[in-house]
Amino acid sequence: MTxxxxxxxxxDYVLGxxxxxxxxxxxxxxxxxxELAEMARDLGERMMAxxxxxxxxxxxxxxxxRIEQRLGAVSAPNVTTLRPARRTMAPAQRWLALAAxxxxxxGLGYVAGQIQRPSEQPTVVAVLLNQTDSSPAVIVEAFADDxxxxxxxxxxAAPAGQVLQVWTLPDAQTGPVSLGTLQVAQDLRLTGPDxxxxxxxxxxxxxxxxxxxxxxxxxTGPILVKGFAKAVxx
Amino acid sequence: MAPQDxxxxxxxxxxxxxxxxxxxxxxxxxxxxxxxxxxxxxRRQDLxxxxxxxxxxxxxxxxGQFDMARGSAGAxxxxxxxxxxxxxxxxxxxxxxxxGETLAALGDRNADVTNAFDALAERDALKACLRGLDEAKRxxxxxxxxxxxxxxxxxxxxxxxLGTVKAWIRRGTIALQECLS
Numbered sequence: 001m002t003x004x005x006x007x008x009x010x011x012d013y014v015l016g017x018x019x020x021x022x023x024x025x026x027x028x029x030x031x032x033x034x035e036l037a038e039m040a041r042d043l044g045e046r047m048m049a050x051x052x053x054x055x056x057x058x059x060x061x062x063x064x065x066r067i068e069q070r071l072g073a074v075s076a077p078n079v080t081t082l083r084p085a086r087r088t089m090a091p092a093q094r095w096l097a098l099a100a101x102x103x104x105x106x107g108l109g110y111v112a113g114q115i116q117r118p119s120e121q122p123t124v125v126a127v128l129l130n131q132t133d134s135s136p137a138v139i140v141e142a143f144a145d146d147x148x149x150x151x152x153x154x155x156x157a158a159p160a161g162q163v164l165q166v167w168t169l170p171d172a173q174t175g176p177v178s179l180g181t182l183q184v185a186q187d188l189r190l191t192g193p194d195x196x197x198x199x200x201x202x203x204x205x206x207x208x209x210x211x212x213x214x215x216x217x218x219x220t221g222p223i224l225v226k227g228f229a230k231a232v233x234x
Numbered sequence: 235m236a237p238q239d240x241x242x243x244x245x246x247x248x249x250x251x252x253x254x255x256x257x258x259x260x261x262x263x264x265x266x267x268x269x270x271x272x273x274x275x276x277r278r279q280d281l282x283x284x285x286x287x288x289x290x291x292x293x294x295x296x297x298g299q300f301d302m303a304r305g306s307a308g309a310x311x312x313x314x315x316x317x318x319x320x321x322x323x324x325x326x327x328x329x330x331x332x333x334g335e336t337l338a339a340l341g342d343r344n345a346d347v348t349n350a351f352d353a354l355a356e357r358d359a360l361k362a363c364l365r366g367l368d369e370a371k372r373x374x375x376x377x378x379x380x381x382x383x384x385x386x387x388x389x390x391x392x393x394x395x396l397g398t399v400k401a402w403i404r405r406g407t408i409a410l411q412e413c414l415s
Contacts, residue, residue, distance in 0.1 A: 004408055007407065007408045007411050007412070008404045008407060008408055010407075010411070011403070011404070011406075011407025011408065011410070011411065012403075012407070014379070014407075015375065015378040015379050015403070015407065016316065016317075016320045016378060016379070016382055017378060017384060017385065017403070019324075039411060041304070041305060042411070042414070042415070043407075043410070043411055043414070044305075044309065044313070045305065045306070045309055046359070046360050046414055047360070047379055048308075048309055048312055049354055049355075049358050049360050050350045050351075050354065050360075050376070050379060050380055051271045051312050051316070052267075053349070053350045053353035053354060054267060054270035054271055054274070054350075055270060056266025056267045056269075056270055057266055057269040057270035057273060057279075057282070058266070059265055059266065059269045059279075059282075059283055059286070060283055063265065063283055063286065063287060064258065064261055064262075064265075066287055067257075067261065067287050067290045067291060068254075068258075070287070070291050071254065071257075071291065071294055169280070169284075172284050172287055172288055203280055205280070223278075226280065
């Protein structure tokens with residue numbers, strides 16, 4: 001390998017252009033080739049001046065609490081995960097299941113909402129803000145039984161061929177989980193998949209997706225409204 | 235060593251000893267900067283926060299591996315965040331954009347690159363050496379480093395053939411390192 005080849009390889013490494021296998025090879029090679037290791041270290045430290053040009057960003061006040069919560073679980077072997085069956089459902093099947101749950105919600109949700117038993121208190125509430133002008137747009141109440149109540153504060157509808165898809169992020173490992181799709185945001189109750197108890201600080205969002213729902217099972221479209229949950233005091 | 239970096243190194247040693255308050259101090263001092271670095275790459279506030287969340291859990295687990303002889307504390311922390319952000323970006327299922335959004339996202343990336351370059355200190359040799367490269371090579375290198383694009387994405391952004399972009403980046407990074415040394 002010529003000196004130029006090494007410089008180019010060190011450049012690719014620092015620029016983040018190597019894939020996992022190539023990066024692993026590079027690190028193996030750099031462990032014995034001090035010239036290559038020094039090239040990468042020197043360039044890396046120089047380029048970091050670009051990272052230091054950022055203006056520190058605001059972040060969700062619940063971020064530290066979420067980290068703290070994970071520290072205790074780091075050594076614990078049992079990380080809560082979704083039931084695999086929910087995630088491997090074929091898109092068509094998922095759509096049918098979600099459509100069914102929306103229909104059930106429409107049929108029963110209003111009735112349940114009118115009765116308002118004391119046990120109906122949500123675990124967390126999130127106010128989702130319109131991402132265009134940060135105005136409150138939808139209130140989400142998440143219940144211990146994995147169900148969810150949506151209360152739109154402003155009109156929110158999907159154009160033809162697209163749907164509104166509701167998501168939550170229970171934790172970083174699990175990633176975003178779909179809670180259901182709908183055409184027009186309206187006061188209704190959704191039955192979500194089996195998830196850990198909703199937590200304060202948990203993210204809820206609605207994105208615009210191609211009908212009948214995100215093709216990847218993860219958010220792909222623009223975020224319309226988004227917010228972080230607050231715990232409801234008993 | 236800058237005083238600030240000495241503080242960071244001292245915090246990392248305390249974290250390695252299992253002191254959770256030291257991790258909280260490091261978070262308070264660095265989270266805003268790290269969220270902003272991650273956001274240049276993943277483009278979404280929630281994903282950037284997720285990156286920083288993962289990074290601090292990794293710092294908690296790996297603080298014992300930090301070796302000052304191999305680089306500064308600030309660089310170690312920044313590298314953890316950059317690698318997490320790049321991994322998330324490469325996991326395409328999370329970040330597939332609609333066509334309409336792709337253009338907007340690329341536009342933002344160009345603006346971030348220009349801002350990052352302009353904000354470099356005039357006395358920084360990196361700025362002089364980057365300025366010494368021609369515009370296309372400089373922009374290709376900055377799009378990769380600052381915003382995490384790969385060869386193909388840079389080619390699409392700069393509307394140039396893939397082979398040309400690869401050659402720009404190869405010749406550009408060689409020239410940059412020779413200028414800096």
